[in-house]
Amino acid sequence: MNETLLQVKHLQTNFYTENGVVKAVNDVSFAIREGETVCIVGESGCGKSITALSLMQLIPENGKVEGGEINFSGKNLLDLSKKDIRRLRGNEIGMIFQEPMTSLNPVFTIGEQMIEPIQEHLLLSKKDAYKKAMELITMLGIPNAEKIVNLYPHELSGGMLQRIMIAIALSCNPKLIIADEPTTALDVTIQAQILDLLRDIKKEFNTSMLLITHDLGVVAEMADYVVVMYAGKVVEEGPVLELFKNPQHPYTKGLLKAKPVIGERKDRLYTIAGQVPNLVDLHEACYFADRCEHAMDICRMKQPVLTEIAKGQKAACWLYEDGENR
Amino acid sequence: MKQYVLQRFLQMIVILFGTSFIIFFLFAMLPGDYIDSNISLTPQRAQELKALYGLDQPVLQRYFTWLGNALHGDFGYSLKHQEKVLSLLNKYVWNSFFVAIFALVLTWSIALVSGVISAIKQYSWFDGFVTFFVFAAMSFPSFFISLLFIKWFGVDLQILPIGGMIDTGSDSTGLAHLLEVGKHMILPVTILTLLSIGSLTRYFRTGMLEVIRQDYIRTARAKGLKERVVIFKHALKNAILPAITLLAFELPGLFSGAIIMEQIFNWPGVGRIQLESVSFRDYPVLMAFTMFLSCLTIIGNFLADVTYAAVDPRIRLK
Numbered sequence: 134m135n136e137t138l139l140q141v142k143h144l145q146t147n148f149y150t151e152n153g154v155v156k157a158v159n160d161v162s163f164a165i166r167e168g169e170t171v172c173i174v175g176e177s178g179c180g181k182s183i184t185a186l187s188l189m190q191l192i193p194e195n196g197k198v199e200g201g202e203i204n205f206s207g208k209n210l211l212d213l214s215k216k217d218i219r220r221l222r223g224n225e226i227g228m229i230f231q232e233p234m235t236s237l238n239p240v241f242t243i244g245e246q247m248i249e250p251i252q253e254h255l256l257l258s259k260k261d262a263y264k265k266a267m268e269l270i271t272m273l274g275i276p277n278a279e280k281i282v283n284l285y286p287h288e289l290s291g292g293m294l295q296r297i298m299i300a301i302a303l304s305c306n307p308k309l310i311i312a313d314e315p316t317t318a319l320d321v322t323i324q325a326q327i328l329d330l331l332r333d334i335k336k337e338f339n340t341s342m343l344l345i346t347h348d349l350g351v352v353a354e355m356a357d358y359v360v361v362m363y364a365g366k367v368v369e370e371g372p373v374l375e376l377f378k379n380p381q382h383p384y385t386k387g388l389l390k391a392k393p394v395i396g397e398r399k400d401r402l403y404t405i406a407g408q409v410p411n412l413v414d415l416h417e418a419c420y421f422a423d424r425c426e427h428a429m430d431i432c433r434m435k436q437p438v439l440t441e442i443a444k445g446q447k448a449a450c451w452l453y454e455d456g457e458n459r
Numbered sequence: 460m461k462q463y464v465l466q467r468f469l470q471m472i473v474i475l476f477g478t479s480f481i482i483f484f485l486f487a488m489l490p491g492d493y494i495d496s497n498i499s500l501t502p503q504r505a506q507e508l509k510a511l512y513g514l515d516q517p518v519l520q521r522y523f524t525w526l527g528n529a530l531h532g533d534f535g536y537s538l539k540h541q542e543k544v545l546s547l548l549n550k551y552v553w554n555s556f557f558v559a560i561f562a563l564v565l566t567w568s569i570a571l572v573s574g575v576i577s578a579i580k581q582y583s584w585f586d587g588f589v590t591f592f593v594f595a596a597m598s599f600p601s602f603f604i605s606l607l608f609i610k611w612f613g614v615d616l617q618i619l620p621i622g623g624m625i626d627t628g629s630d631s632t633g634l635a636h637l638l639e640v641g642k643h644m645i646l647p648v649t650i651l652t653l654l655s656i657g658s659l660t661r662y663f664r665t666g667m668l669e670v671i672r673q674d675y676i677r678t679a680r681a682k683g684l685k686e687r688v689v690i691f692k693h694a695l696k697n698a699i700l701p702a703i704t705l706l707a708f709e710l711p712g713l714f715s716g717a718i719i720m721e722q723i724f725n726w727p728g729v730g731r732i733q734l735e736s737v738s739f740r741d742y743p744v745l746m747a748f749t750m751f752l753s754c755l756t757i758i759g760n761f762l763a764d765v766t767y768a769a770v771d772p773r774i775r776l777k
């Protein structure tokens with residue numbers, strides 16, 4: 134197997150708000166190997182974005198990474214100085230965001246925004262940087278690169294802008310690309326194009342990818358390995374095939390059931406009853422217990438730990454704690 | 460863009476004529492005039508004078524006479540000063556202008572710097588200090604600060620003159636004259652700056668705070684750019700854009716004079732002429748000056764739109 138590129142251990146990110154401490158990322162661990170695509174799935178507000186931003190150390194000001202390790206090609210990113218982190222961003226780790234329309238600066242041209250990381254990290258001259266930017270644009274399947282570089286973001290469509298964002302993320306040949314719901318804001322045909330593009334890129338450059346989504350269709354298509362998050366915690370993880378074929382955690386099962394399947398029209402789509410708990414002042418318990426149909430007494434009193442249940446597949450659930458299966 | 464400018468320009472011309480019409484009629488509707496307010500005149504003499512100044516004609520006719528003359532640059536005679544309105548205003552307006560322009564430059568530079576620093580260091584001691592200072596400067600009445608400064612710097616320390624534009628009886632010329640006027644300007648300029656700096660600082664601070672929360676700032680950081688570049692290139696340009704409009708709106712303020720400050724510092728500016736012409740019902744002066752300020756306001760609006768279009772790509776290309 135390939136070597137581990139990124140290893141996140143017991144990551145803990147908290148926000149300090151007027152209502153109390155929000156434990157947005159609560160003891161999250163996972164790893165990404167070279168050339169591998171890991172997907173983080175989970176409902177809105179479960180801490181996916183904050184996990185990604187913690188890696189880049191770009192979390193909002195009222196938040197703080199308060200524990201754990203982020204080992205990336207042999208260094209713990211949490212020990213690096215601000216300057217070293219800055220050198221890593223956009224250079225060794227590229228990031229793509231959810232909203233292409235607002236992710237580019239409205240008052241600078243596409244070209245100006247593309248050459249910035251190239252000049253900063255690869256130290257190319259302005260002319261060479263522009264050349265490289267145009268190559269990237271062409272590579273991502275946008276015609277008329279010479280014209281595109283002189284346009285402003287508002288003159289391009291969302292799909293085009295997302296390609297530009299991908300081009301920016303790719304421009305310094307990063308080892309890891311973090312894509313935070315890169316297709317959520319786009320319409321379906323464009324979504325497919327963007328996903329194809331990401332897959333091609335991954336194949337061609339052997340880049341690792343951390344893909345964040347709440348769309349299990351995307352997961353099925355892209356992922357090698359899946360991490361399921363719930364209320365700031367990892368509840369289940371495993372290789373994509375095993376996880377889809379044989380989900381263990383009741384939450385994962387619910388997610389898979391809630392996914393509409395083409396050809397199987399139901400009167401009513403399945404939903405997981407209840408809501409994601411408030412992440413302030415959580416007490417010791419399985420956070421999913423209130424919505425879980427299998428909830429037992431112990432679920433409301435003690436937190437289950439992530440343990441290996443099947444080969445390579447881990448879940449945090451009391452149902453499996455004694456080795457018994459349901 | 461060209462078409463947009465042309466369109467706005469034509470619009471501006473129409474508005475200018477409309478404004479002149481409204482202003483003229485408003486003044487014509489005011490009860491009483493320069494002659495009525497002079498009680499020492501016999502009714503017969505008053506009638507003669509009215510005929511002489513054309514005050515007995517219908518309003519519409521008077522308007523067109525006035526407009527025709529105005530278009531030739533003739534705004535009539537000041538009744539009080541017995542001098543051509545244009546040369547009268549020309550004499551005083553620059554005194555006001557120089558004070559105002561220095562105050563404007565100072566205000567904008569200080570507000571920009573302190574507003575931006577306040578924003579990027581939100582809730583720091585610097586931010587706290589600026590906030591306190593700004594509110595203090597805004598809440599004192601201008602006459603109070605003026606008098607306080609005159610007492611401190613003019614009377615107690617005796618380092619600055621207490622009023623006027625030149626020393627009494629001075630006939631200095633050249634550089635010496637400039638220095639002398641400059642020295643007299645320090646306090647008025649400071650007062651005007653203090654008065655307007657508060658809101659502008661807050662404006663820049665809010666604008667900047669808003670911008671640094673935007674997604675594209677996060678993108679800029681995710682690209683690994685230096686914090687300096689993120690703030691002063693990506694954020695600042697976005698924060699300044701709306702302020703350009705504001706700057707163009709300052710145009711009339713540059714020429715309007717500052718009535719209170721000019722009274723207190725005995726500054727021979729146009730604000731005092733205004734005040735006098737109101738109390739003496741010197742309509743030609745009032746008319747001309749009001750018209751002048753409206754023109755500047757309208758031109759300022761036009762410039763605001765055009766410059767904003769020129770700097771903001773989202774408008775420029777439409």
Ligand SMILES: Nc1ncnc2c1ncn2[C@@H]1O[C@H](COP(=O)(O)OP(=O)(O)OP(=O)(O)O)[C@@H](O)[C@H]1O
Pocket residue numbers: 148149150155157175176177178179180181182183184193194195196347412
């Ligand atoms: N600046 C902040 N201050 C306080 N709490 C925050 C802040 N940013 C995020 N959170 C909280 O952290 C939690 C995780 O947020 P996050 O953005 O990671 O969710 P997500 O899984 O990415 O959701 P989505 O699918 O909607 O993007 C949320 O409950 C949110 O309320």
Ligand SMILES: [Mg+2]
Pocket residue numbers: 181182183313314
């Ligand atoms: Mg998110």
